[in-house]
Amino acid sequence: MSPRGVSIPDVRERLFDAAQRVLAREGPSALTSRAITAEAGCAKGMLHSHFDGLDEFVAELVLDRFARTARLAAELPGRAGAATVAENLITVTMALLNSLDSAVASLAMTRPGASLRIRQALEAGAPGFTAIQDSITSYLDAEQRLGRLRGGMDRPSAALALVGTAHHLLMTGWAGAADPRAQTERLVGLLLGTDVSDAGPEA
Template sequence: MSPRGVAILDLRERLFDAAERVLAREGPAALTSRAITGEAACAKGLLHAHFDGLDEFIAELVLDRFARAARQTDGLPAQAGRATVAGNLVTVALTLLNSLDPAVIGLALTRPAASLRIRRALEAGSPGFAAIQGAIAAYLDSEQRLGRLPDTTDTSSIALALVGTVHHLLMTSWADVPDPREQAERLVAVLVGAGPGGAAATEDLP
C-alpha cells in the first residue's frame, strides 16, 4: 500500500484503470472511492487527496479518455494515400469505440456535477469530439486532394456524421443494441461508397 501523501508514478492512470475495472466487473453502484483505491492497491484516502470528490474524479476520467481518443486520431491525416479511405475510417471509428468505455460515460451522465464539469472543460478547449472531427475532416481533405475522393465530396459533413454516430453509440447500452462495430462499418460504406479510395480500392497508392 502507498501511504497518503506519497507521490505515485502515473497515479491518475492507475486510479482511472482501477475505476474502469470496477465498473466492468461490478457496475456503477459499486464505484466508490474505497473500491477504486482498493482495486488500485492504494491507501484508502488517496483518491480524495488528489481529487475533489468522486464527481471530479469521474469527470477527469471521462476527459482523460476523450483526450486519449483525440490523440489517437492526430496521425490520421498522415495516412492519406494509404490502404483505403473506407478502411482508414473504419479503423479510426473502431479505435474510438474501443478507447472509451460506455459504462464510464453512462455513469457521468447520471451525475449532474460530473456532467457539468465535463461540459465546462470541453467548452474551455479540452480535447474531445470536436478535435477528433477536425482530424477526420483534415484526413478526408487530403484524400480529396489525392483524387481518392470526388471533388464534390462534403468532407466536413462526413466527419460530422462519423463522429456523431460514434458519439451516439458510446452513449447507448451495447447490451441492447446491435454490435456498434458493425454499425460503424455500414455507416462508413454509406458515407464514402465504393468509389475511388472507397471500399473497392484495396491497394496502396505508389
C-alpha cells in the same frame, strides 16, 4: 497496498484503470472512492488527494479518454494515401467507441456534477468530439487532394456524421446492443459509396 507517503508513478492512470474494472465488474452503484483505491492498491485517501471528489474524478476519466482519441485522430491526416480511406476512418471511429466503457459513459451522464465539469472543460477547449471531427475533416481533405475520394463529397458533413454516430453508439452501448463495428462499417460504406464490410483489422 502502497503505504501512505510513498509516491506512486502514474497514479491518475492507475486510479482510472481501477475505476473501469470496478464499473465493468460491479456496475455504477459500486463505484466509490474506497472501492477505486482498493482496486488500485492505493491508500484510501489517494483519490481525494488528486481529485476534488468523485464527480471530478469521473469527469477527468472521461476527458482523459477523449484526449487519447483526439491525439490518435490528430495523426490521421498524416496517414492520407496509406491503407484505404475506409480502413483509416473505421480505425479512428472504433478508437473513439473503445475509448470509454459504456458503463463509464452512462455514469458520467447520470452524475450532474461530472456532466457539468465535462461540458465546461470541452467548452474551454479540452480535446473531445470537436477536435476529432476537425482531424477527420482534415484527413478527408488530404485524401481528396490525392484523388482517393469521390468528387463532390461533403467532407465536413461526413466527419460530423462519423463523430455524431460514434457519440450515439458510445452513449447507448449497453449489453445486447448491436455490434458497433458493423454499424460503423455500414456508415463508412454509405459515406464513401463502397462496400467496406471487410475493411481492415479489428480496431
